[in-house]
Amino acid sequence: MMNMPVSERSLGPAAGQGTGQPMVRNDNAQHELSVRVRDLNLWYGETQALKNIDIDVYQHNITALIGPSGCGKSTFLRCLNRMNDLIPGVSLQGLVEMDGRDVNEARMDEVALRRRVGMVFQKPNPFPKSIYDNIAYAPRMHDLVSRKVDVDELVERALRDAGLWEEVKDKLQEPGTSLSGGQQQRLCIARAIAVRPEVILMDEPSSALDPISTATIEDLMDKLKRQYTIITVTHNMQQAARVADYTAFFHLGELVEYNDTQTMFSNPATKKAEDYITGRYG
Amino acid sequence: MSQSFDEISAQLRRRHRKTTRLKWMSMGALGLAALFLVVFFGDMLAKGLPAFQQAQIQVQVDYNERAAELPLAAVQEDVRPLVSRGYLRLIPGRMEDNPELLGTTRKEWVLADSAVDQYLKGHHTGLRDGQAAVVERLQADGRAELRFNSGFFTRGDSKMAELAGIASAAMGTLMTLLVTLAVAFPIGVMTAVYLEEFAPDNRLTQLIEININNLAAIPSILFGLLGLAIFINVFGVPRSSPLVGGLTLALMTLPVIIIATRTALRSVPDSIRHAAFGVGCSRWQVVRDHVLPLALPGIMTGSIIGLAQAMGETAPLIIVGMVAFIPDVAASFSEAATVLPAQIFTWAGEPERAFVEKTSGGILVLLAVLISLNATAVVLRKTFERRW
């Protein structure tokens, strides 16, 4: 449960705050539940990085995670596809539920989970293979396709969905690393959607890119949300305001405010969020 | 008050002088090292190149019944001491194999005794006066000359210098290194993969890591003792065989390969691992499909250098009995064999003048192989170097 200091400004009864739901609902958005997080705590060794996180993430929405550096956004994101398992000394408590199943339960295979929850990283990290193989690798590995024609088709569809097809269709055999930074990031997005996941996690996907590539990625995210649930971390307030349906503000490991993006940016319920959004907080 | 330019320059001059002095000292050191290298190579080449030539003389060979009994009788008395005994010994056998030779007399170029060889190469010590005159006469008639010594590469060791070659040792080296590679490469790479990609970072793995690093610094002769104690005494692997030699060298090469592989694995950026985990690879798939291919050039380079090191090793092989007089090429991995450095060591101990050039010739061959191995390693590294 969230403990809100009394000093913090609050808009009426903080509806749904303790239940993990956004304070104000965005009525244009979908409200099918995708990921349910309850009372999530995480420690790196002795230091607690996430404290009592409750949040419901809705399907076919873009949910933006914002907050000052070191507040636990990436850590939270990694809880959703269990990438934290790779970091030694991490301990975790609480519920992360998808499809009615706890992703951390012993029976859950993290490989299966990561097939349904894809990830795009801050720095574009294509495999040092050809553009084609970057896309084809994972579907082949998961036995989604095996015949050459099917693989070809899947590669084309993924690249089209990622808005990269026109640029690379003539050089599919060239190394993925030969593309520009923005193209590489879209290649990584294509790689993530090639296995048809349900959720795509993006950790500052455009922070290493120029404004034009950033705009391309934002357009892409907007298109992709029809098919996928997108959870993205961003340090760029305008970006969050532009693309996200819901925004969650983290601070020192706590989820301070979770709200409809419009409300969050026009009329935030908490003082901390307001200070951060208006730039009064570093 | 701040200092003037002149004051600062005065201080700087001292510092600049120090820099210059240090620069000259390092260049001097480099020059000295280069000089040593030139002297070493020059000396080896001067001594060793003659080993690639061998004296042959043209004599009349009588293939008759007497020669079948007493091979010496096949050649005239005056040139008899000049012909290699090793060659003469073969005559009866050749007559048995080719009966049509019987009763014929042929002029043939035959291998000369090593004393003749040395005489032609300017070392006038081994021949008696009368014999020297005969050699002079033959040479004047164009019936004695130095020719390319193919036997050096095709024959095994021999007590007769003109017959001694490196074939058995070279084959022994090849077989030994094959065993070393077959054992050390898979074990070394898998160990490194486990330590680097799978093992938790705890006391035990740290202890193992420290021990592996120390193992690389152990005097190689101790590995020989270990090989003797374990492979020969416990497991009964035949002494002097490429098998036991290869296993012993594998013990020595293992830490080198493990360390090289770990370094190569560590140089693969984590972003690649994250990308692979992110699309749902299992740990093994991450390693097999993404990390190992990127690390492979580094692994191969390290392994080749480890093998080159093992190839030049003699001490541990003395202990397992591979330094010995082995004239024949080993036919299997369990037969007695010797290796190139051991062959060089054996020749270096021979008192005869003719073996001095054999020793240097052997060293030249060994150096050539080592240099080409290291060059292969460099080429591999350069070709497969990746940027990401």
Ligand SMILES: Nc1ncnc2c1ncn2[C@@H]1O[C@H](COP(=O)(O)OP(=O)(O)OP(=O)(O)O)[C@@H](O)[C@H]1O
């Ligand atoms: N691998 C790790 N080991 C130990 N502590 C970590 C590790 N990763 C993150 N932390 C700590 O956890 C806290 C949250 O880090 P996290 O990376 O999630 O922040 P973030 O909100 O993503 O920051 P940024 O905006 O700078 O990316 C920080 O205090 C950080 O020091």
Ligand SMILES: [Mg+2]
């Ligand atoms: Mg982060």
